[in-house]
Amino acid sequence: MTKSAEAPNLVWHREPSNEPLPENDDTLVLIRDMIKAGQKNELIELMRRWDPVDAMQLLTRLRLKHARKLFRWLPANPSIKVIAALKPEYRSILMEEATIEQLRDILAGLDPEDANEILNEFPEDVAEEIARRLPDVEDVSFRQTFADDSAGRIMARKFVALPETCLVSAAITQIRSEAARIRKIFTVYVVDANGKLTGTVEVGKLLLAPANDQLGKIMNKDVVAVSADMDQEEVLRIARKRDMRTVPVIDAEGKLVGRVTPKQLTWIASEEANEDMLLMSGLSAEAKADDTVTRIVRGRLPWLLAGLIGSSIAATVVGSYEDQLAEAAILAAFIPVTMSLAGNAGLQASAVAVQGLATGALWSGDIVYRLLKELAAAMINGAAAGAILACLVMTASTVVVIEDPLRLALATSMSLLCVCTLAAMVGATMPLLLDRIGIDPAMAIGVFITTSNDVLGVLIFFVMATTFYLG
Missing domain, CATH: 1.25.60.10 (MgtE N-terminal domain-like)
Known part of the structure; x- marks a missing residue:
C-alpha cells in the first residue's frame, strides 16, 4: 500500500x-x-x-x-x-x-x-x-x-490552417509559433480564400519538402472531413476505417471549424464501449453507479419484463408438449442443455456482428460472405456439440436404464445441431436488421437474442424429440 x-x-x-x-x-x-x-x-x-x-x-x-x-x-x-x-x-x-x-x-x-x-x-x-x-x-x-454527442460539441478548436499559396518555409515558422498553444501538431490543414478545407499536409512531409514549394503543390487533396453535426460514434467509425490520427471538422459550408484529436477519439471509444456494455447487459445507456432507486427500477424493469414475457412464451411451448414429457420424462433433463447452447451460440454471433458494425469492419458488400461463414461455423459447432452429447447419452445408458438410448442420442444430437445453427444465424442477422432501421445494434445482444433463442431452442428440441425419439 x-x-x-x-x-x-x-x-x-x-x-x-x-x-x-x-x-x-x-x-x-x-x-x-x-x-x-x-x-x-x-x-x-x-x-x-x-x-x-x-x-x-x-x-x-x-x-x-x-x-x-x-x-x-x-x-x-x-x-x-x-x-x-x-x-x-x-x-x-x-x-x-x-x-x-x-x-x-x-x-x-x-x-x-x-x-x-x-x-x-x-x-x-x-x-x-x-x-x-x-x-x-x-x-x-x-x-x-x-x-x-456530436463532432461539434467535442472538437478541439486549436489547429493550424494555412492558405494554398503559403510557402513551406512560412508554414514551418507558423507551426513553431503555434507549438506552445496547440502542443501536439500532426497535420497542417490547407484552406482556400473562403476558409474551405481543400487538403492536408502531414508535418513529416512538410519538413522534407523544398522550402519554396507552396502547400497547394504538396498537399493531400484526398482529404476526409466530418460534419460538425455528425454523431461522435460515426466520427470514430470513419477514423478507424481510414486510419486517421485526427479528424477535421467542417461546417455546413465546408469551412474548417475544428478537429477531433487522438485524445478525444480515445474518449469516444471508451464512452461508446461503456454504452454498448450496458445495452448488452439489458440496461439503459444512461445507467450510473450513483442512480437513485427510482432510476434503477425505471431503467431495469422494462428489460426484466421483456425477459419475463420471453420466458413465459418458452414455458408455454414446453407446456404444449406435456403429453410427450409424460411419455418420456427423461426429455425434461435436456431442455436446459438446449436452451443454454442456443443462448451462448446466439450471443457469440451477435457480439461479433455488433463489434463489426461499431468498428466499421462489417461492410454491406461482404455481409453475405460473413453470414455464410457464420452458418458453416455454427453447423460445425452444433455437430460437435451434438456428437459429444450423443456419446454422453450412450455412456449413461450403460449405468442407468434409458429406453432406446440410440434414438434418444440421435434426437438430442440433431436438436443441438439445428439449435446452434439457427441461434447463430439469428444472432448474426438481428444486429444488422436493427442497424438498418436505426436502432443501436447492441440492444440485440441482451434480452432479444436470449429470449428468441430460448423459445426457438425449446421448440426445435421438442420437434426433434417427437420426430426421432417418440415417433
Whole structure:
C-alpha cells in the first residue's frame, strides 16, 4: 500500500478502484470534524500537497453536504485539477449548489474543450449562465450550439490552417509559433480564400519538402472531413476505417471549424464501449453507479419484463408438449442443455456482428460472405456439440436404464445441431436488421437474442424429440 497524499496529522491512502480502505477512516473523521468546525484555512493547508485523484476520492467518500462545502473552500487552481479527476457523475452533484462566480473562476483556467465537457454535466440554464462569463465565451458558446454527442460539441478548436499559396518555409515558422498553444501538431490543414478545407499536409512531409514549394503543390487533396453535426460514434467509425490520427471538422459550408484529436477519439471509444456494455447487459445507456432507486427500477424493469414475457412464451411451448414429457420424462433433463447452447451460440454471433458494425469492419458488400461463414461455423459447432452429447447419452445408458438410448442420442444430437445453427444465424442477422432501421445494434445482444433463442431452442428440441425419439 502506498501513501499517496500526506501532510502533518493528515494521511490519505490511495484506494484501488475506489474501494474504501479502513486506513482512511480516521482521516475521514478528522476532515469531517474540521469541516463542521469551519476550519477552512487549516484544512486547505493540510491538503495543499494532495494529489487531485486523492482529493477526488476524499470528496466521493464524504457526505454530499460536506463534500460540497469542502469543494467551495478549495482555491481555483487545485479545484481545476480536482474537477479534471472527478468522474462526470460526481461533477454535477458536487458543484450543483456552488456559486456561478466560483464556477466561472474554475472553468476559466481550463482549455475551452475541457470547460465545455464539464459544462455538459450541468443543467442547461446553469451552463448557459457560466458560459456567458467565461473568457473564451465565443468558443464555448459556439460548441454549445451543437447537439450532445456530436463532432461539434467535442472538437478541439486549436489547429493550424494555412492558405494554398503559403510557402513551406512560412508554414514551418507558423507551426513553431503555434507549438506552445496547440502542443501536439500532426497535420497542417490547407484552406482556400473562403476558409474551405481543400487538403492536408502531414508535418513529416512538410519538413522534407523544398522550402519554396507552396502547400497547394504538396498537399493531400484526398482529404476526409466530418460534419460538425455528425454523431461522435460515426466520427470514430470513419477514423478507424481510414486510419486517421485526427479528424477535421467542417461546417455546413465546408469551412474548417475544428478537429477531433487522438485524445478525444480515445474518449469516444471508451464512452461508446461503456454504452454498448450496458445495452448488452439489458440496461439503459444512461445507467450510473450513483442512480437513485427510482432510476434503477425505471431503467431495469422494462428489460426484466421483456425477459419475463420471453420466458413465459418458452414455458408455454414446453407446456404444449406435456403429453410427450409424460411419455418420456427423461426429455425434461435436456431442455436446459438446449436452451443454454442456443443462448451462448446466439450471443457469440451477435457480439461479433455488433463489434463489426461499431468498428466499421462489417461492410454491406461482404455481409453475405460473413453470414455464410457464420452458418458453416455454427453447423460445425452444433455437430460437435451434438456428437459429444450423443456419446454422453450412450455412456449413461450403460449405468442407468434409458429406453432406446440410440434414438434418444440421435434426437438430442440433431436438436443441438439445428439449435446452434439457427441461434447463430439469428444472432448474426438481428444486429444488422436493427442497424438498418436505426436502432443501436447492441440492444440485440441482451434480452432479444436470449429470449428468441430460448423459445426457438425449446421448440426445435421438442420437434426433434417427437420426430426421432417418440415417433
